[in-house]
Amino acid sequence: MREVAVVGFTQSPSLRREPDRNEIEILIPVIEALRKQTGLSSKDFDFVCSGSSDYLAGQSFAFVSGLDAVGAWPPVCESHVEMDGAWALYEAWVKIQMGYADTALVYGFGKPSMGDLPLTMALQLDPYVMMPLWPDAISIAGLQARHCLDAGLMKPEDMAAAAVRDRGHAKSNPYAQVKGDYTVAQILAEPFLVNPLRRSDCAPISDGASAIVLAAGDRARKLCDRPAWIRGIDHICEPMDFGVRDLGRSRSTEIAAEKAGAGRDKIDVAELSAPFTHQEILVERALGLSAKTKVNPSGGALAGNPLMAVGLSRIGECATRIWSGEADRAVAHATSGPCLQQNLVCVLEGN
Template structure:
């Protein structure tokens, strides 16, 4: 990229399984107020020029869910555009608003309250077509079960290893004051938890979560004015796979490999094993940590099991935030990863700080079994 875009401020709510005390507007306001105060800007010319929001009509049970958010982001008589996908996609789009020259400073605000509906699986069930795949009863959990089975067979990942992924997630989450699932668990606890979509156990699934995230993104010249420690977005890539699970190589990383390739090329990353100081993976389910690691090139294809066994997650600083396994709502999974990378690169990650971190990668996914993948490379 010729010009550069920076993230100048980040704010997240505490992630919790039921933030019943607030409407979604209250959650978004908390983080929007925070980032606006960090950079000292309101909306208007030479201030925040536009907003990108991130939410979903079905999760919010509201047509035009962003119509509920216009007031709190401050977009009355201003620009607001909603990305209805994982929040990493909102970052992708917000960057294009700035690189296009259309805006210099953009507010990004996303939210999801998984607790509002009776079941998030009822929502994701509706992502399947009404004729062939809904009648089977598919939802994102069931789709992930199919993928987990295919992936574990192909990459030699074991039930024990998945339990260890969860144990490690909780250990780091305990050091992340915003994480949802912070209680320590043992390998035995996880392995004793019931199957929910065999081979996925209850303990392998990210907890139902509510939360909101806001960020300020700015062009290179404005970023220097707005903060002392801008974090630069140096690479971006995303890619879709096809829809029917039976037509996909579920054990592989067709879309993630392409997304990573695009982002790495832009950022000049040639050896991801060696050149990334921080890695944040949106592991909705434990197996995805290893599968995504393959897709990001942290280990070779089919080597996920060996990578876990050899302590790859610790060696490559994967998910010191606790990851999505520690509880972010759908849509915020990838955006929380970007937020954690920003904190790490600003040296603001507290007890989970990676010393001297210079370059980080965040991954997010949208759709059943990771159909759409997004990769963001960030540097300080």
């Protein structure tokens, strides 16, 4: 295996609504800042890969315009996934492993404020037996939450505590959207949004973008004093049918974590992309995290949720903590699909 590291990471602030800028205008300063951070120009990237969703823009091939932020000249070797940018990073990592590239620019972006996001998410469901019922994303997540509560796998207090922790951590994150000092009692006093979920159980809707530079071997060492080496990365998908899944655990996260080697050594920091409090608890358990791991120092997805970039940002947030020496070993998580259907786990190390 080739050694591949995260050597650059930039992001836009997560905002409930970008009033004036379109996706490309959100992305341009993010890429520009990444060029400054790494000293690389567009021609230095052997491969460019992006993650976004045309469903958010409501227009087919909307992702193509994302390249305007990279620069269309000189011609670039690029690809796109209709997935979170974390999966674009996986594709770039494979490209580097195959020897087709030594450096890669990866970015993810989304502007979900343009539509009714929970309803747009219904379009990812089975087109014959699910989607015609227009189940919104909060309702779908709520079915899983009640299953977990009914089965005694967690209590509403546990869910609220996840929100309290993340919002507290997010106070030191200038890019986070939902932050501050909250108490479990305060959150449990909120009315239900979709019983059993309260507003604070749900990640915010965020417009935003983020970008990462990957580099292999000595190239990474030249670009970064302490590269965040990707020591394991894997992603696993479960069936969409809720009836054949165990909604009370995240099997795909468990398998991806095992394949990525997450549990082989201590984990200093974990950044999770779970968009609902009960899902954050399920992912924590699936990763086998102990009290020694600092979970979501950035606040995680519950503090800022730029769809299609939020998973990529988790990898970036882990990398920055390795660069600074705050962590030696970190685990980043990204998710996709209803009720944690598909999960990616990335293990980063400083040594």
